[in-house]
Amino acid sequence: MTDLGAHRIARIEQGDLVSHYPRMIGRNSHLGSHGTGHASRYAVIHTDGGAAGWGLLRGPLDDGSALIGRAVADLFDPTTGVTDAAANVLDIALHDLAGVLLGQPVYRMLGADGATDVPCYSGAIYMDDLDPEEDPDGTDAVLRNCAQDHDAGYRAFKLKIGRGYRWMTPEAGLERDIAVTRLVREAYPDLPILVDGNNGFTGPDFLTYLDAVRDCGLFWVEEPFQEDRADLAALSEQLRHTSPATLIADGELDPDVPFLLDLAREGLLDVLLMDIVSFGMTAWRRLMPELRGLGVMSSPHAWGDPIKSLYTAQLAARLGDDVTVEAVPGTTDGIDTSGYVLRDGRLHVPDLPGFGIAPPSPSASRAATPGGLGSPHSRHRRPGSPSQP
Numbered sequence: 001m002t003d004l005g006a007h008r009i010a011r012i013e014q015g016d017l018v019s020h021y022p023r024m025i026g027r028n029s030h031l032g033s034h035g036t037g038h039a040s041r042y043a044v045i046h047t048d049g050g051a052a053g054w055g056l057l058r059g060p061l062d063d064g065s066a067l068i069g070r071a072v073a074d075l076f077d078p079t080t081g082v083t084d085a086a087a088n089v090l091d092i093a094l095h096d097l098a099g100v101l102l103g104q105p106v107y108r109m110l111g112a113d114g115a116t117d118v119p120c121y122s123g124a125i126y127m128d129d130l131d132p133e134e135d136p137d138g139t140d141a142v143l144r145n146c147a148q149d150h151d152a153g154y155r156a157f158k159l160k161i162g163r164g165y166r167w168m169t170p171e172a173g174l175e176r177d178i179a180v181t182r183l184v185r186e187a188y189p190d191l192p193i194l195v196d197g198n199n200g201f202t203g204p205d206f207l208t209y210l211d212a213v214r215d216c217g218l219f220w221v222e223e224p225f226q227e228d229r230a231d232l233a234a235l236s237e238q239l240r241h242t243s244p245a246t247l248i249a250d251g252e253l254d255p256d257v258p259f260l261l262d263l264a265r266e267g268l269l270d271v272l273l274m275d276i277v278s279f280g281m282t283a284w285r286r287l288m289p290e291l292r293g294l295g296v297m298s299s300p301h302a303w304g305d306p307i308k309s310l311y312t313a314q315l316a317a318r319l320g321d322d323v324t325v326e327a328v329p330g331t332t333d334g335i336d337t338s339g340y341v342l343r344d345g346r347l348h349v350p351d352l353p354g355f356g357i358a359p360p361s362p363s364a365s366r367a368a369t370p371g372g373l374g375s376p377h378s379r380h381r382r383p384g385s386p387s388q389p
């Protein structure tokens with residue numbers, strides 16, 4: 001028997017986890033400014049044995065009283081994830097708690113025996129050429145932001161495109177999308193460039209964009225348009241002729257998983273993107289054998305909170321077939337994430353129980369900590385945690 005059966009849930013605390021981006025993050029094809037940070041709800045699960053595990057919530061949680069007194073083993077199986085629907089919103093926190101109780105990093109609990117540093121990209125290159133509205137910075141702003149993220153250790157960039165959907169005329173937007181892509185390619189001739197349209201193109205317009213950047217060797221194209229079999233078939237065919245190594249990534253927004261799997265079976269999708277928290281780690285684990293059989297890669301969506309990239313990195317370290325991790329640059333109040341180190345475009349996952357991050361300290365929750373993604377501070381150990389593996 002593992003420790004999971006010996007620990008019962010004693011209480012559940014909730015709070016807001018506040019993150020700060022390194023700069024104002026601008027628009028994507030659909031949405032206005034993303035601001036300078038984000039706040040998300042988290043829960044800390046305390047057991048009667050004195051252990052704690054925590055993580056962002058998948059959705060609203062009441063006071064959690066229905067779970068009080070339940071053995072952790074009744075809610076969670078380390079080999080599969082959450083086993084009781086009543087605990088679904090605690091998917092991330094239960095993965096952390098189980099890792100703590102077993103004295104294992106999440107990636108090892110999931111069965112990893114491979115590399116613990118995973119490739120990642122900066123997901124923070126938005127349409128900053130368009131702001132400030134009264135006196136836009138132009139394309140220099142995009143290059144400046146790439147340089148800032150390069151200095152922080154990122155070695156791949158995802159560019160937001162689709163300016164013609166809402167912010168410019170279709171023609172001017174397309175022209176700017178092409179110009180930005182080419183400028184970043186010229187500035188970083190050897191680094192992977194990903195582009196993300198947030199479904200802001202029509203199928204034909206996206207093919208026009210793609211043809212104009214056919215020599216840029218894009219790493220992947222993400223959500224160019226709402227998933228559509230005919231449009232994806234045309235995209236796939238064009239890529240086959242012009243840039244066969246470029247991957248097609250989709251499934252972030254309102255994923256219809258059976259439809260996505262159909263598209264994947266037909267060879268129209270290469271990478272699936274369902275969110276690491278809202279779709280969930282348990283659901284990803286359940287899906288993974290099928291994806292592997294189809295030759296489809298995974299890269300769970302993480303935008304919003306820097307800590308989501310760390311969850312994703314754990315899954316990626318386990319799976320070995322996560323093509324790259326979406327990194328959300330920034331720092332988070334009240335927690336120490338310094339076990340995770342970004343170096344030369346790879347994110348190192350720490351050999352610490354659970355996700356390797358102690359629960360937020362309520363008293364410190366408003367104080368910014370310097371230990372963000374990429375800060376090579378000394379590794380901490382979780383107070384009161386079981387012996388290290």
Ligand SMILES: [Mg+2]
Pocket residue numbers: 196198222223252
């Ligand atoms: Mg996206």
